[in-house]
Amino acid sequence: MKLNQYIFTLIIFGAVLVGKVDTYASIDFTHDEYVRITHPVTDYDEDYILTTFEEHINIMGEAKVGTNITISVVQEQVLYKEYILGEVGATQTFNQLIELGEKDNQIVLEYTTIEKEIGVIVVDIYRQPEEHKLKIKNYIVSTPSDLPDNLVEKTTDTGIQIIMIGK
């Protein structure tokens, strides 16, 4: 009887420990990590440009509960669109449909964690102008020189810069 009681308490104890996880268990963050963008996928080599023909894309990611997120779309140092997402909820996921301007866009994701720490993630996305979209639809491409400008991959420095500001 005593042994049973012992096992019983052990099970309860274990359940309490497991039960302590009150957010979606399969999203894990390391100590210093607060926000991740999962879509569009961003961890490529440095000489890869994220390119799209779409005017609107749905940015999705994971973040710790209570993180306040704002996403700005910047073109040539000027703010094009701003999206205030507010606090991330219990699912630890966020998403925002953003509008891209033509050609170069800087997607600036600013976040404030629940401990009042501030961080920024910047992603560069190149949106093909509408005219190229039509050209592609109607062209038969036989050599790279048939492609409109900027469709051939650049090898200059672009990519993600994660900057932690303040502590």
Added chain:
Amino acid sequence: MLKLKTIMLSFFILLSIIQTIHLWLGGSLSHIFFEETAVSTLSPISPKNIWVNTGGNYTHSYLIPNEQQEYEDIIAELQQALLNYTDFTDAQYKTQDISQLFNQQGLIYEYSLPVTIDEIVGKPIPLNYNYKINTVFIKISDSNIADNNIYFINYLEDYYIEIILQDGTYEFTNIYSLFNTNDTKYQPSIKDIKSQFIQGNVFLANISNTLPIIYTNIIFKNELQQDNFDIQNIERYIDHFFEKPIMKEISLLLGGTIEFIESQKNLIRYSNRGTIQYINLSPNTFTTPMSKLEGYNIVMDFINSTDSIHPTIKNRLYVSDIKIEQEAYVYYLDIIKNGHTIILNENLQTALEINSAIEIKVKNHNIIEGKWITYSLEEEYSYIKYQFTEGYSVPIDKMYSMLQAQNVEQPKFENVELVYELSSINKGIPIKWGVKYNGRWHFP
């Protein structure tokens, strides 16, 4: 002279025979009296929604409206394509990643309950197995010469059946271009980070402060409501259910219910709260087997034949469930307006003793019983347009949080949709997020 006459006569007789044959059996200008009778097909079960999916890594979907019965033609096109398709034995059963299908451009027919391929086509199809389908995805190829693929998807068991339509002379590409508008964008949940919380695939309205959805409030009214029981007014709508309307007996029951009985034949119960119930009292002696699809057609004919179901509701129905009860099929139909489902509030369901807008029980090709609401549906007039700005993350997060507090781990939602909740009549109803979990709707 006589010989010539004989020849002429036989010539003309022969000519008339030939011409009659031509007239009756063929030729481009003939009246073909002996035409092969067309194989009759039933109306297929209508999908709840039809979507245009833009495809690509950043795919989103647009809802094709059905306010002017646009769906009829789009459904007929699929039916036609499948009727002409003869190689169902070549259909491939695949269990690969279903979410990848949504990276393709296409038309999506979303069914509110699992249907078989027979029920999608309207006619029995020779297949190895009676597959249950949640969604039909028609892949639109980029060029006119490439084939269109059709995928029949089952989310619950994670498989899809693929067929390749070789003859590309269908309207699918035109339908795609026509409805590839710039309206509210929906995110197929299967391609969203929130897919882990949602069963199968659901179309999430992707709205926010910068991209709100404009909507109108709706109002339900009870045209049949009688303050002083003007029976004649009610009779106008229900007399057609009776063989001899004059012979029917009328009795007033408690709680404002009027009962009209034609002994051994038909019974109508009218409730002032807003329902009419029909019961077929004739003993059911025939046992002609009936398929679910035949029953569905009988139900649709029945609904169209009665004015007691308001015309503003008749054209906006979809089958939300089909159950089997005592060897009969019970069809539950609900209303969808401007692409938003109308949910009956649970208290209203209890008060009216009804779970869906229309419930009809069919057995052996006969309507056994039916119950429906007598309300009419209108848009509330407003000189300002209402905007809804809350995105789909909010209700999902709230529901998730609420369930976590009740120690439910990793809940999966059946639906996350902007709905109208009908709780009372004569009041403007706005849209709000509804989350269906465990068969019940929640409004977090």
